[in-house]
Amino acid sequence: MYHDPTLGIPDLNFASSEDLLRTLQDFDISKVVNVLKTLGEAAAAATINLNTPPVYLPPPPPSQGLSSVKQNPVGSDTILGRKKSAPGATPDFVPGHFPQGEVENPEHAHILANVWMNAAKLSEMVKKEGLVYKKGKFSAIEEAQLTAAIENFRVNKGLSQEDLCNIIFSKDRGRDTFWPEITSAVPLRPIIAVYHHVRRTYHPLKGQGKWMPSEDELLLQAVAELGQQWEKVSERVGRMSSDCRDRYRNHLQNREVRRNGPWTKEEEAELTHIVTEMTVEQGKDMDNDVFWGVVSERMGGRRGRQQCRIKWTDSLSPQVKNLGEKPRWSQLDAFILVHKVDSLNVRDDSEIDWKQLPDEHWNSWSAHHLQRRWLTMKRGIKGYEEMSHAEIMEILKTKKAQSLPPPNSGRRKKTKYTSAEAVDEDDDTIDPALQAGSNSSGTSPVIA
DNA sequence: AGTTAAGGTAAGGGTAATACTTCGAA
């Protein structure tokens, strides 16, 4: 028997996983996933149809050479009722629907789930066949779909957990249908991506938290003796090979000279100089074409690749510096962010592609910054952990509309920062219709 | 015997969570 007051459905008394599913199938997908997780009913989840199409854009025109699907948030100007959309912007996409005949192409689905394509082959397929596939972090929903599919496979074949691990980590061929079968559970993911993801997720040495000084010593010694053969190093240290590699390159390499703590003006100038030299002066993109391992080396190893990259993207990049002015986050920004997220119509915030959110008319907030803001706002809601994305969305839409400063009201407090006021000082009049908050149908006012 | 597909390993690039520090309003 399972009781969950937040579901708003009667208590469940199910004899089998299938029974549970039949009952749950009509309810909110994210809640169903939560319930199944709580119950550890992965096998049950395997039979549920979680394949409701997420919100994706049609495949990009081949000329742009983009390979992965994209989300298309509404622009800040549209949210503020200033104009329809920025010139040259992609037309508004109708959320919740795939373009006909593209994404649901069964032939492509079969290829993605069965053919082990490398990056070159994938991009060729994108160009020539209009293949669409998904990149980036696996969302919570995809995770649930995969877990369910794996459990389903295990049960159907009558395998033990150990047998399953043998299949996942076996070096023999002939694992027959395992990889293609579970890949089919996550639409738009190539088999190779699922393979890497699952091998990491199910690894027995996964997730061991903080490194102890003794482990560091063990790792240093292993690297000194074996070199960067991470699989062998892994056996010695007792951590996953990729974790050994990460610990070494991010924290142990150049340990004698490595600096921590706030950056000095000199260090910042040095980093700016190096990045500029490596990109702009070679006709490359400052925000995309930087090899941070090389940058770290050129800093004399005194700062690691993560330190350099974060310093750059969070505070030194011209885009972030915003012409020397440091904008301050305002209620208006919060309002825009909530409606942008809403316009994505995702089922869960782990599905959000944050890189798609910044827009040029909106204070140059970085994707990283927006994501952290979102998290802060979300955590500001009591009991958010137990809520679905849709519920959180509703609360935030109402809350942020209410906390919005009324048009032309009040002088803002003086701060040492240049005004954030975001989008621009004299133009933050909001369409009164928007201030009323969300409508009951759940559709965002910005789309309507 | 040669070719190709499957898949193992390492490297490159990145994000999420959290700890720590500073700010600023009351």
Next chain:
DNA sequence: ATTCGAAGTATTACCCTTACCTTAAC
């Protein structure tokens, strides 16, 4: 002057994709 929550900054574990290689299967 002090307090305290919010915002900013730094750290670190963890993750995804790609390149390159080996090996089994045809």
